[in-house]
Amino acid sequence: MYDPTEATKPSRHAERVSYDEASVHEILDEALVCHVGFVADDRPQVLPMLFVRVGSTVFLHGSTGARMARMAARRGGLEVVVEVSIVDALVLARSAFNHSANYRAVVAHGTATLVQDAGDKEEFLTALMEKVAPGRAGDARRPTQAELCQTAVMALPLIEVSAKIRTGPPSDEPGDLSLEHWAGLVPIREVRGTPEPAPDLAPGITLPAYLQPMTEVRGGA
Amino acid sequence: MYDPTEATKPSRHAERVSYDEASVHEILDEALVCHVGFVADDRPQVLPMLFVRVGSTVFLHGSTGARMARMAARRGGLEVVVEVSIVDALVLARSAFNHSANYRAVVAHGTATLVQDAGDKEEFLTALMEKVAPGRAGDARRPTQAELCQTAVMALPLIEVSAKIRTGPPSDEPGDLSLEHWAGLVPIREVRGTPEPAPDLAPGITLPAYLQPMTEVRGGA
Structure with a gap:
């Protein structure tokens, strides 16, 4: 991600999703948030959005009043780019220059x-x-017609998609290997803490089973 | 982030950074990765990049050969948007419609x-x-002139910047409060795991003190 010497080293795919559908889907299904780029007022725009992949489509959620939805409605569609990235580890090399990050990204x-x-x-x-929380859909009030009217959902078919992944240890210059600096990976992962009930939760409602364990949502290095 | 009914509820600032510099800086300093939007070939582009804020400037790292750097060199600068977001909790409301996320974002x-x-x-x-790892800069080989030549660094002054933050419990409709569904927050946080030495680490090099504790890099709900 930040080390130019690494830029050409990780496997890079830039082709139809059919090429490496499995790894693209895995990254999309693990990440909670995507970053949606579009152009408005002749300027680049990027917004974070919750999203979900269903089959070969990414669905984005917004307000019907939001600029993206209004632009898409007016034009019959909006050209976007959806980017998702997960950092798995910091890569600490002997040299400042070879510091990097292990990550998985989809564009x-x-x-x-x-x-x-x-x-x-x-x-x-x-x-x-x-x-977001498997089991939750059966434990929430379904939307009314009015709520669905207020909900803007945008669909992006996964046609032009690429994945970029860096894994493995630091790539140091041969001459640096004997330096006295520690080198290696610092894994990063996302964890979920103990659920906190709403202050106005009715007495007697206990934490449902599907929220019970402290679940790790993504793995390390 | 994804609940349209929440869109107008969180405090929203859209003004010069001087307005709420402290919270903008806090978000930028906590996030490892930013999402950089720009326009190339008349299309929106978004790339994940490691970055650092120094004073009122965000510095982005890339390869001198990368398209962004080449465009900036050719034009004497490139119009970008830098977006950073941190998800602090899932917000589980009684209604599907009021589900949301607690987050902090900067654009x-x-x-x-x-x-x-x-x-x-x-x-x-x-x-x-x-x-990325306080203490590390003193424990790495400094870059050579050749390495610095290969390093493209782009600077974006924080002038037109906004922060958007959602905190607090779910916002359910009054009529939904008596429903039997659990409601509340599921905190999400990023943690660092035990560092993993490079396979070719010279014998006798032990984990430095600044990497010792398993440090939590961001807090919950």
Whole structure:
């Protein structure tokens, strides 16, 4: 990610999703947030959004009043790029120059269109809840028609997509290997803490089983 | 982030950084990765990059051969948007519609320019190492002139910047409060695991003190 000498070393795929669908899907399914780029007022824009992949489509969630949704409605679609990245480890090399990060990233380009059908929107909300906390969709009030009307869902088909992954130990120059500096990886992972009940939770409602264990949502190095 | 009903509820600042410099800096200093948007070939582009804030400037790291750096060199600067976001908790409401996330995000627009001076580039590398692992800059080989030449550093002054933050419990509709669904927050945090020495680490080099404790790099809900 930040070491130019690494830039050409990791495996890099830039082709139709069919090429390495499995690893693209794995990264998309693990990340909670994507970063959506588009152009408005002739300027680049990037927004973080929760999202979910269903099949070969990425669904993005927004407000019907938000600029992205309004632009997509007006134009019948909006050209976007969706980027997702997960940092797995800091890579500490002997040299400052060879410091890097182990990460997995996906970039998908295309035209995102508004999902119109209320049933499809509800399906999206269900998939998103199940991604975020499997079991949750069956333990929440379903959306009303009015709520679905207020929900803007945009769909981006995974057609032009690339994955970039760096794994493994630091890549030091041969002449640096005898230096006295420690070198290696510092794994980074995301963990979920103990759920905190809402202050106005009705008495007698206990933590559901699907939220019980402290679940690690992504792995290390 | 994903709940349209929340979109107007969190405090939203969109003004010069002087307005809420402290919270903008805190978010930038906590996040390892930023998402850099720019326009190339008339299309939106977003790339993940390691970065560091020094004073009121965000420094981005890339390869001199990368498209962003080449475009900035050719044009004397490149219009970018830098987005950073940290998810602190999942917000599980009684209704599907009111599900959300607690997060802190920063978006900064402006023209990023290439840092030319070798001394400034080295200062950037030092600041980045110290951000990633405080103490590390003194425990790594300094860059050579050739390495600094291969290092593209871009600087974005924090002038047009906004922060968006959601905190607190779910916001359910009054009529939903008596439903039997659990509601509350699931905290998410990033932790660092036990450092893993490089396979070719010379015998006798032990883990330095600054890497010893398993440090939590960001807090919960």
